[in-house]
Amino acid sequence: MPPGAKPFELREENGELFLKVSDKSISPVVILEAIKDRGVAISLDSIRDLLNNSNEEWQSVGVKGKRVKVRISEDKLKAEVYLEPAIRNLNAEEAKKEIIRSLEEAGVVFGIKEEVVELLASGNDDNLLEQWIVIAEGIPPEESQDARIDVLVKIAEKGLQELENAVVVDFKALGFIPNVKKGTLIARKIPPKEGKDGKDVFGEPIKVKKPKDINMKAGPNTELSQDGLEITATANGFIVKEGNRFRVEPLLVVRGDVDYGTGNIECFGSIHVTGGVKEDFSVVAGETLEINGVVEGAELRSGKDMRLHSAVRGMERGRIDCGGNLYLEYADQCKITSAGELYFKRALMHCDIEVEGSVHLVEGGKGVIAGGKLYSGGDVECRALGSKVGTKTLVHLGLSPRLMNQHNVLMAKKEDLESKIATVKKNIKYLTRLAEEGKLDEKKKLLALNFVKLLESFELKHKEVESLLLKVEELIKKAKHKGRVKVREVCYPGVTIVIRRERYQVREELKEVEFLYEDGKVKVVPIDDDR
Structure with missing residues (x-):
């Protein structure tokens, strides 16, 4: 070493510290202290290695701070590194060791992305410097799901x-x-x-x-x-x-009235309305229905029994459809159907009524039936039938309204099919005549085939309808109950009684009488509750 020369020198470049040793006999401890004073962390063993490899050339001993920074996400599932430009002063192998050492110092040991480490250490992409790069990822837990x-x-x-x-x-x-x-x-x-x-x-x-x-x-x-x-x-x-x-x-109990505050009510179970039902609203129960208050121009339906404790004012648009027995206090101007018995107390006025069973007068009631039409599959009992002013009143009984409706529907279908069959046959006859005259082109031949298929279809449907119609007519003929009408006080002129299709027109007041079917006609006899 020349006289006056320094045993070693330190210089900084871009935040990195370099060492050049001129005298290898210098104590490594002296160099270590000098390097520490410059703010670079290095071990004593590293200093000894530098001395052994020294050829009076500048060697990097480290950077102020770190070349590689590491940060961990809050959930500890991600580690990122930040590379300082000084990392480029190392070759690829040295850079890789530096990155791995930094991760180890930070405690990162799992999920390290080797390909990322290689990429960062290669020095091929300066765009990866001075930004946070994900270098390790853990395995996130799959959270349990509560029932x-x-x-x-x-x-x-x-x-x-x-x-x-x-x-x-x-x-x-x-x-x-x-x-x-x-x-x-x-x-x-x-x-x-x-x-x-x-x-x-x-x-x-x-x-x-x-x-x-x-x-x-x-x-x-x-x-x-x-x-x-x-x-x-x-x-x-x-x-x-x-x-x-x-x-x-x-x-289901509905407090008060069914109106704009409730809207229409429908329930698959039973319903009890403590108030009434206002105009144009409906109450539909899958099972029983009970209404305490007045019903005005409303629609009521139930799958089973129905009890109406106050007046029903149909206003010519009200409708009652009961799937079981119907209990009425009073009804006027409404359409009523009941699949069971009908029990009423005060009056049935100007109603269209169809009852599968009988119409019963509740004890203590006025029992007036006046105006409208009443179809009953059983008996009818009332105190007064018709009115003093001769209100037209029809009572038709002895035949199930349901069977009668089925019969009417089937008859309409039969007549419609017969009309269609006649029309198709007429067309087939016309096309047959054209064929005999040699005037049937391909288009008309196809039309003729379609008419033949249509005729077969109509005739098959007609046969099915006739079969059903015969069964319904047989049930009507076998109806054992002939039906009777008991009027306990007075029956007025204007009343028509029909029993098993036989008609009786009342032309004078009749008191305490009974209408019944006997010897193929309707007879009027005194009431006999034992009969």
């Missing part, structure tokens, strides 16, 4: 008031009627699903929580499947959910 209940129908959870064996609905709060039919699938349970643990970039497992299970419960009129995953309605009615418990209430 849940999927409700498959609309459910009432507010606007309800409980009564014994019934539910009272506040329609303003509820806004709809959540009802179901028997056999409807109400809800399905989705079982809990166990998740999978993950692993972070530190190699530590990420544990997942165990899923929570729930018990789905079946209340009254519902049934839980054997596997506990499905609830089905076992009755028609109003569906209610209480937590994880479901029930079907067979009776």
